[in-house]
Amino acid sequence: xxxxxxxxxxxxxxxxxxxxxxxxxxxxxxxxLPPEAMEAAARFCRVAPVExxxxxxxxxxxxxxxxxxxxxxxxQGTACHVMGGARVLEEVQSRLGIRPGxxxxxGRFTLETVACIGACALAPAMxxxxxxxxxxxxxKIMEMLNGSxx
Amino acid sequence: xxxxxxxxxxxxxxxGTKVIEAAERLGIMIPRFCYHKALGSAGACRMxxxxxxxxxxxxxxxxxxxxxxxxxxxxxxxxxxxxFRRQVIEWLMMNHPHDCPVCDEGGQxxxxxxxxxxxxxxxxxxxxxxxxxxxxxxxFIAHEMNRCIHCYRCSRFYQDFAGxxxxxxxxxxxxxxxxxxxxxxxxxxxxxxxxDICPTGVYTDRSSRYKxxxxxxxxxxxxxxxxxxxxxxxxSARYREVVRIEARFNxxxxxxxxxxRGRFAYPYANLADRPRRARVDGEDASLAEAVRAAxxxxxxxxxxxxxxxxxxxxxxxxxxxxxxxLKRISREKGWRHPAVFxxxxxEHKTRRAVSRLDRRLAVSMRELESAxxxxxxxxxxxxxxxxxxxxLRQAFREDAGIVVMxxxxxxxxxxxxxxxxxxxxxxxxxxxITEALSALQADSAAQGKETRRPEAAGPLRxxxxxxxxxxxxxxxGSRNPVIVCGTDIVRDSTPDRxxxxxRLLLQLKARPCLFFVLPGPNSFGAVLLAESPGRSFSDVxxxxxxxxxxxxxxVESDPFKNFPDRERLERALxxxxxxxxxxxxxxxxxxxxxxxLPTCTVFECGGSFINQEGRVQRVExxxxxxxxxxxxxxxxxxxxxxxxxxxxxxxxxxxxxALEVAGYTNARDNLSILKIMAEEHPGFARCRDIPTSRxxxxxxDAGDRPPVxxxxxxxxxxxxxxxxxxxxxxxxxxxxxxxxxxxVIQNADSEPLVFLHVRDAEPLGIAHSDxxxxxxxxxxxxxxxxxxxxxxxxxxxxxxHRLLEWQKLGPVPAQIPFGxxxxxxxx
Numbered sequence: 001x002x003x004x005x006x007x008x009x010x011x012x013x014x015x016x017x018x019x020x021x022x023x024x025x026x027x028x029x030x031x032x033l034p035p036e037a038m039e040a041a042a043r044f045c046r047v048a049p050v051e052x053x054x055x056x057x058x059x060x061x062x063x064x065x066x067x068x069x070x071x072x073x074x075x076q077g078t079a080c081h082v083m084g085g086a087r088v089l090e091e092v093q094s095r096l097g098i099r100p101g102x103x104x105x106x107g108r109f110t111l112e113t114v115a116c117i118g119a120c121a122l123a124p125a126m127x128x129x130x131x132x133x134x135x136x137x138x139x140k141i142m143e144m145l146n147g148s149x150x
Numbered sequence: 151x152x153x154x155x156x157x158x159x160x161x162x163x164x165x166g167t168k169v170i171e172a173a174e175r176l177g178i179m180i181p182r183f184c185y186h187k188a189l190g191s192a193g194a195c196r197m198x199x200x201x202x203x204x205x206x207x208x209x210x211x212x213x214x215x216x217x218x219x220x221x222x223x224x225x226x227x228x229x230x231x232x233x234f235r236r237q238v239i240e241w242l243m244m245n246h247p248h249d250c251p252v253c254d255e256g257g258q259x260x261x262x263x264x265x266x267x268x269x270x271x272x273x274x275x276x277x278x279x280x281x282x283x284x285x286x287x288x289x290f291i292a293h294e295m296n297r298c299i300h301c302y303r304c305s306r307f308y309q310d311f312a313g314x315x316x317x318x319x320x321x322x323x324x325x326x327x328x329x330x331x332x333x334x335x336x337x338x339x340x341x342x343x344x345x346d347i348c349p350t351g352v353y354t355d356r357s358s359r360y361k362x363x364x365x366x367x368x369x370x371x372x373x374x375x376x377x378x379x380x381x382x383x384x385x386s387a388r389y390r391e392v393v394r395i396e397a398r399f400n401x402x403x404x405x406x407x408x409x410x411r412g413r414f415a416y417p418y419a420n421l422a423d424r425p426r427r428a429r430v431d432g433e434d435a436s437l438a439e440a441v442r443a444a445x446x447x448x449x450x451x452x453x454x455x456x457x458x459x460x461x462x463x464x465x466x467x468x469x470x471x472x473x474x475x476l477k478r479i480s481r482e483k484g485w486r487h488p489a490v491f492x493x494x495x496x497e498h499k500t501r502r503a504v505s506r507l508d509r510r511l512a513v514s515m516r517e518l519e520s521a522x523x524x525x526x527x528x529x530x531x532x533x534x535x536x537x538x539x540x541x542l543r544q545a546f547r548e549d550a551g552i553v554v555m556x557x558x559x560x561x562x563x564x565x566x567x568x569x570x571x572x573x574x575x576x577x578x579x580x581x582x583i584t585e586a587l588s589a590l591q592a593d594s595a596a597q598g599k600e601t602r603r604p605e606a607a608g609p610l611r612x613x614x615x616x617x618x619x620x621x622x623x624x625x626x627g628s629r630n631p632v633i634v635c636g637t638d639i640v641r642d643s644t645p646d647r648x649x650x651x652x653r654l655l656l657q658l659k660a661r662p663c664l665f666f667v668l669p670g671p672n673s674f675g676a677v678l679l680a681e682s683p684g685r686s687f688s689d690v691x692x693x694x695x696x697x698x699x700x701x702x703x704x705v706e707s708d709p710f711k712n713f714p715d716r717e718r719l720e721r722a723l724x725x726x727x728x729x730x731x732x733x734x735x736x737x738x739x740x741x742x743x744x745x746x747l748p749t750c751t752v753f754e755c756g757g758s759f760i761n762q763e764g765r766v767q768r769v770e771x772x773x774x775x776x777x778x779x780x781x782x783x784x785x786x787x788x789x790x791x792x793x794x795x796x797x798x799x800x801x802x803x804x805x806x807x808a809l810e811v812a813g814y815t816n817a818r819d820n821l822s823i824l825k826i827m828a829e830e831h832p833g834f835a836r837c838r839d840i841p842t843s844r845x846x847x848x849x850x851d852a853g854d855r856p857p858v859x860x861x862x863x864x865x866x867x868x869x870x871x872x873x874x875x876x877x878x879x880x881x882x883x884x885x886x887x888x889x890x891x892x893x894v895i896q897n898a899d900s901e902p903l904v905f906l907h908v909r910d911a912e913p914l915g916i917a918h919s920d921x922x923x924x925x926x927x928x929x930x931x932x933x934x935x936x937x938x939x940x941x942x943x944x945x946x947x948x949x950x951h952r953l954l955e956w957q958k959l960g961p962v963p964a965q966i967p968f969g970x971x972x973x974x975x976x977x
Contacts (some may be wrong), residue, residue, distance in 0.1 A: 020739075020746035021428060035332075038331075039331070042331075047315075048316060049316075049331035049332075050315065050317060050318040050320065050329075050330055050331045051318060052279075052331075053320045054318055054319055054320040054321075057320050057321040057322060058321070058322045079683065106751075141505065148208050
């Protein structure tokens with residue numbers, strides 16, 4: 001881990017204002033922010049570890065546990081809500097056996113909800129990795145997951 | 151000055167006063183959580199909403215965020231404001247666990263008070279509450295995050311006010327969490343204040359957990375006696391046991407806060423092995439019998455060997471009452487005057503410092519906060535006078551420059567320039583600064599001359615010159631500079647030199663500018679009452695060895711703690727015909743005394759102390775004394791054994807017992823003691839007129855009298871290049887006597903380190919946290935080394951730590967040859 005971190009740090013100045021780019025690079029490397037990496041980032045940017053954790057938990061973009069190989073995002077925005085987004089979410093939850101924010105035991109899927117993905121015309125919508133699915137029917141969900149997920 | 155109307159009452163307040171503060175001056179307490187006088191406004195809790203009816207603002211506004219302005223008309227009771235506040239408290243209470251019955255804050259909880267005052271009685275929200283994991287924050291503070299209402303007081307105090315970084319806010323929205331990155335003890339020595347400032351029970355005092363509700367406690371405005379600053383506290387007792395210390399606001403000393411040593415040292419008063427019964431030759435006796443025995447034997451020795459064969463020993467933890475009585479009885483009986491200080495140099499430096507302080511020069515700690523340049527010499531603030539570090543931090547936050555001239559690896563919660571020089575060089579630097587400054591001020595040189603005396607500025611290193619020039623420039627350019635001077639590690643003449651510089655600055659800036667830190671809580675009082683020149687304990691030891699002293703009465707003092715040569719002390723004490731000890735601590739001297747006369751702690755008998763700026767502060771007892779109920783009952787409650795007397799209740803204040811030992815049987819009431827104090831020092835006459843809640847300074851007015859300087863031969867700097875100079879120092883925990891007996895502090899204390907400079911350590915092959923052994927004639931010492939580049943070269947910094955038998959070093963040498971220090975094999 002030390003070598004990877006050193007490589008990330010070599011791309012930045014060790015100052016307070018570099019903290020967020022450093023954290024983004026760490027997340028790009030590991031998929032989440034391991035506690036040891038946050039402590040290393042604190043030393044590198046010369047801030048307290050509690051401040052690193054404070055900053056990273058303030059933004060929704062940072063993750064604190066390893067994510068699955070596939071990211072499933074179910075839209076819960078207004079249009080999707082009206083068109084049955086909640087039923088889609090329920091179905092995904094029961095199929096994968098996890099709740100939003102969790103990862104399946106085999107590390108294959110991570111489930112999240114989003115407030116809107118800008119595909120309101122296709123509501124209810126769902127995103128698996130980079131594929132966006134519109135007018136999602138609950139009974140087709142397993143197909144979508146298996147089709148897009150590795 | 152803006153004039154405004156709040157609830158139909160008019161008030162004029164200084165520019166910049168917040169409306170919430172203006173209302174408080176009228177006696178109207180607007181509900182608040184995040185607002186705190188010392189921390190300022192945050193606008194986080196929305197609880198202090200009031201209605202602005204006229205003026206530059208209209209409608210509902212937060213009274214902590216708006217400065218009072220002319221023509222404002224404010225209502226705190228407007229229906230809209232009341233309804234808003236009721237809503238705010240309802241949503242703040244939404245996730246609160248309602249665990250008041252098991253919460254230590256219950257009964258002294260701002261959240262309880264504001265819930266009631268906000269009019270929120272019935273819970274309407276039926277949903278699930280948000281919950282958190284709590285953290286382990288060390289031995290002092292318990293963490294219960296579920297109770298949090300997100301007012302940010304803790305992180306604002308901890309990070310902004312006190313300057314420590316390991317506790318802070320994390321997460322977002324209603325998941326906001328205050329804590330550390332990982333579990334672990336809080337690093338700040340001021341963390342105990344979280345207990346006081348948290349408006350609910352997130353941070354509670356572990357040492358007093360589950361012991362009492364506030365209304366069950368005997369609470370008394372009290373005084374901290376764990377360093378020379380004399381901070382104000384509130385002491386609480388229950389069932390004859392001190393259970394809690396809190397900070398008390400004091401405008402001129404400590405402000406709102408205290409340090410953790412002051413807060414958690416109190417268990418020394420509750421120790422089960424505290425001397426509670428008088429003893430004569432190893433047998434338990436009543437106090438009266440023991441007093442009779444002591445009195446008789448002392449008189450006998452006085453008669454046979456002359457009164458000069460009886461010596462008194464006291465310490466700077468004795469109250470002014472005790473010291474005055476000891477002075478009185480030693481004079482009337484012809485006994486030797488009490489020796490208060492363990493070493494002659496400490497006595498000398500304290501006396502010099504006290505004699506140079508006057509009303510125009512002395513700065514209080516709160517005044518120090520408004521200084522714009524501070525030169526601190528021979529002091530490690532966090533360790534020697536912790537609240538001074540917090541005061542310096544406040545000056546730093548207002549952009550004051552701070553220079554610390556000290557050999558130790560000083561670390562403090564503010565930025566400063568560290569001039570790391572050996573103790574011998576500090577005095578020379580001060581003289582050079584004084585000379586340069588007065589030479590620069592050609593106009594005022596004529597007046598400056600009279601206070602200057604020929605200085606023998608020693609040879610200084612070349613690299614120091616530019617730093618000294620920099621300090622001179624900054625002193626010149628500052629409006630309100632202050633000199634802070636320690637008395638522990640510096641050479642004998644340094645306090646005088648600091649005072650010389652301060653006198654010059656007083657002429658230039660016309661502002662008080664001198665702040666001394668003294669060795670102990672009553673050092674100031676001890677030198678006021680001392681004969682001149684005073685004796686130190688080492689003189690007494692010498693006289694015992696020569697057979698001049700046959701009897702020793704040791705009053706609230708433990709020579710074993712401070713005397714540098716333990717074996718020599720043991721031999722000397724064995725020679726005595728009589729060793730009588732009066733104390734409330736189970737000290738080594740109490741263990742070997744022929745006659746033991748237990749005394750009361752200051753919690754049980756009160757007392758007066760003079761802090762380092764000459765402020766006399768008097769406190770009343772917290773409880774009446776006696777053995778704590780749970781010790782009498784074996785932990786059960788209520789006790790099953792009953793008697794007419796309070797168990798252990800016959801013990802009295804040291805001054806009362808001392809008077810009795812000297813044969814004064816009818817001068818033991820409170821009025822007589824005030825009379826004795828006034829007779830022993832005219833400055834104490836005011837104690838009779840001033841209530842205990844008020845303090846006063848005993849400082850001479852005479853600013854113009856030329857100071858009487860004593861020339862003293864300073865110990866020279868070590869000349870041989872292959873030696874290290876030994877510097878014995880105090881630490882935050884572990885070196886102060888009373889707090890060393892506190893179990894909670896013992897648990898929290900870390901291992902003591904002996905520090906040396908990295909360039910001194912390298913040739914010896916010593917790295918940081920290696921075990922080293924120091925071999926001397928008197929014995930060896932194995933200890934962990936700290937290696938630092940941020941300290942003076944050529945010194946070996948040894949803490950007088952409880953766990954470190956530095957007394958084994960034998961007669962502490964001025965210097966230790968490199969050859970005697972080596973890496974130890976121990977891992």
